[in-house]
Amino acid sequence: MIDDTVTVTIAEAHTLGCSALENIGLTAAEARIVVDHLVDNALCGYRFAGLPRILAIADSVEIKRPRTPIAIVHETPVSARINGGNHVGYVVMHRCTEIAIEKATANGVALISAHNSWFSGRNAYYLERIARAGFVGIHTVGATPFVVPPGAKQRLLGTNPIAIALPADPDPFMFDMGTAAMMSGEVLLKSYLGESLPDGIGVDAAGLPTNSAAEMAKGGVLPFAGHKGFGLSLAIQALGLLGGAPAPGGSEIDRGFLFIVFDPALLIPRERFKAELADLISRVKSLPKQPGADEIRIPSERGYRERKDRRSAGCFTIDRPVYDRLVNLGRRNR
Numbered sequence: 088m089i090d091d092t093v094t095v096t097i098a099e100a101h102t103l104g105c106s107a108l109e110n111i112g113l114t115a116a117e118a119r120i121v122v123d124h125l126v127d128n129a130l131c132g133y134r135f136a137g138l139p140r141i142l143a144i145a146d147s148v149e150i151k152r153p154r155t156p157i158a159i160v161h162e163t164p165v166s167a168r169i170n171g172g173n174h175v176g177y178v179v180m181h182r183c184t185e186i187a188i189e190k191a192t193a194n195g196v197a198l199i200s201a202h203n204s205w206f207s208g209r210n211a212y213y214l215e216r217i218a219r220a221g222f223v224g225i226h227t228v229g230a231t232p233f234v235v236p237p238g239a240k241q242r243l244l245g246t247n248p249i250a251i252a253l254p255a256d257p258d259p260f261m262f263d264m265g266t267a268a269m270m271s272g273e274v275l276l277k278s279y280l281g282e283s284l285p286d287g288i289g290v291d292a293a294g295l296p297t298n299s300a301a302e303m304a305k306g307g308v309l310p311f312a313g314h315k316g317f318g319l320s321l322a323i324q325a326l327g328l329l330g331g332a333p334a335p336g337g338s339e340i341d342r343g344f345l346f347i348v349f350d351p352a353l354l355i356p357r358e359r360f361k362a363e364l365a366d367l368i369s370r371v372k373s374l375p376k377q378p379g380a381d382e383i384r385i386p387s388e389r390g391y392r393e394r395k396d397r398r399s400a401g402c403f404t405i406d407r408p409v410y411d412r413l414v415n416l417g418r419r420n421r
Contacts (some may be wrong), residue, residue, distance in 0.1 A: 092404040100126050100403070103410075104138050106417030111145050113175070115142030124208050130397040132388035133275040140297035143275055144175060145416060149205045149362045157182055158163050160331070166196045176207025180344065182220055184213045187348045188220045195353050198347040200330035202407075205231060207344060211263035211387065215254035221357065224252040229327025229343035233271040235307040237317055240294030242307030245342070246271050247323040254351065255364050261387040266320035267308045278304040280406060332364050413419040 095103065104122035120143075129137030144150055154173035162168070167186050173180035183199045190197035210226045217224035217365060230245025248270075250263035268288045273364055277284060277300035284300050289298040289308035297306065310316030327343015351360040372383050397403050406411075 091407045093407050093408070093410040094404050096132075096217060096402045098396070099128060099183050100129070100138060100405075103140055103413050103417060106165060107141050107145070107413050110416055110418075111150060111179075117178050120181050121175065122325075123182075124177050124212050127212060127394070128209050129403050130394040132393040132397075133209065133390075134268065134406075135276040136407055138405075138413060139276045139279070140208065140272060141416070142279065142409060142412055143150050144206060145363060147205065150175070151379075159186075163164045165190055165196050166198040167200075168201065168329075169399065170331070171201050171204030173203055173205075176204045176342070177345070179204040180207045180213050183344065183346055184216055187224075187346045188217060188222070189349045192220070193224050196349040199348070201344040202327070202331040202341050204344065205342055208247050209263065209343075210250035211252065211261045214250050214261055214263070215259055217346075217348055218252035218254045219262065221254050221350065223254070223351050224250075225345075225347040226250045226252075227323045227326050227332075227345045229324040231271065231342060233274075233307055234310055234320060235290055235294065236321075237310065240290075242326050243309075244317075246308070246319045247320040249319070249323055253360075253364055254357070255361055255368075258387070260364060260368065260385070262299070262311065263387075266310055266323060268311050268316075269308050271308070274300055274303055274308060276406075276409075280408060284306075294350050319412065 090401055097103045100124050103117070104125060105118040107335035108121055110113055113121065117406055125137050125150045127138055134323045144263045154174055156169045157172050157174055159167050162305065167190070169183055170177065175389065176383050179201055179322060183201055187197040207228055210228065214224040227249045228245065232244060233246055234244040236244060246265040246267035248263060248265040253260040269284065274284070274289070282300050284298070284303060286298065287309070289297065289303040289306060291299070291302040291306040294306065297303055308320055326345050327358050329345055331341035347383070351357050372376050376383065
């Protein structure tokens with residue numbers, strides 16, 4: 088079997104990604120923010136959330152629409168609501184994270200919401216910064232419609248991730264999950280590569296079950312865990328309304344983003360919290376293991392481990408079709 092991948096160094100990945108993004112209209116500073124995020128995703132082992140997302144950005148309808156400066160439209164000492172100005176979400180969430188840390192540092196708590204943005208990437212990327220600054224963080228995203236509610240034939244909800252981060256040593260505890268059976272980025276990547284998917288993931292444009300990623304991209308995916316995933320997804324979509332994102336009224340629904348950030352010392356001493364969290368994790372990992380189980384793995388542990396290994400190696404792989412198109416995007420207009 089031919090390995091249809093390309094190995095790139097971390098520096099080469101940054102150059103490749105920034106060239107492509109600048110050629111589709113991002114500034115150099117914006118491109119660096121996005122690529123820093125995407126490369127970190129790749130280092131952590133999230134294949135679909137790495138440089139392939141640049142292709143989704145390039146193909147999006149939003150990238151062709153006018154953009155206005157990111158602006159705070161409502162603010163208090165502990166909160167801010169952001170109009171993303173139709174900028175890609177990686178850039179807008181970067182700014183929201185900065186504001187959240189600033190306000191939580193000054194006041195112990197921060198509520199930051201946003202709308203008029205799209206494609207914000209991996210929630211844990213932002214929450215890791217927040218937790219390393221010493222704060223508890225919760226982040227929800229009412230995303231682009233891609234999920235078909237149980238019993239329906241059309242998509243309406245986003246894949247609607249929720250993430251929680253807690254300060255810990257040496258690395259934060261982080262849990263980050265989508266409420267769909269599969270994230271949209273993974274479906275789109277597999278569609279681009281011509282791959283199929285397991286039963287029960289999603290439906291085609293007629294609302295019928297399909298294993299084709301390409302057909303599922305036209306239809307939608309299902310919530311995870313049936314009605315439980317649907318209920319959580321709907322709740323996250325509703326929280327997005329706090330960002331100023333309107334309820335469905337036309338052909339599409341705006342995305343809504345929410346950060347809840349606070350200092351654990353508002354409740355118990357920070358070091359006590361970290362010590363008790365470490366003890367909880369240690370107790371879980373030391374439980375007797377089932378036959379064949381090498382370890383009991385904690386959320387985010389695998390990602391930290393893979394990032395450390397890939398940083399040490401200084402490189403990672405990209406699917407060749409993705410690499411070739413990124414090269415072409417980087418050459419455009421040059």
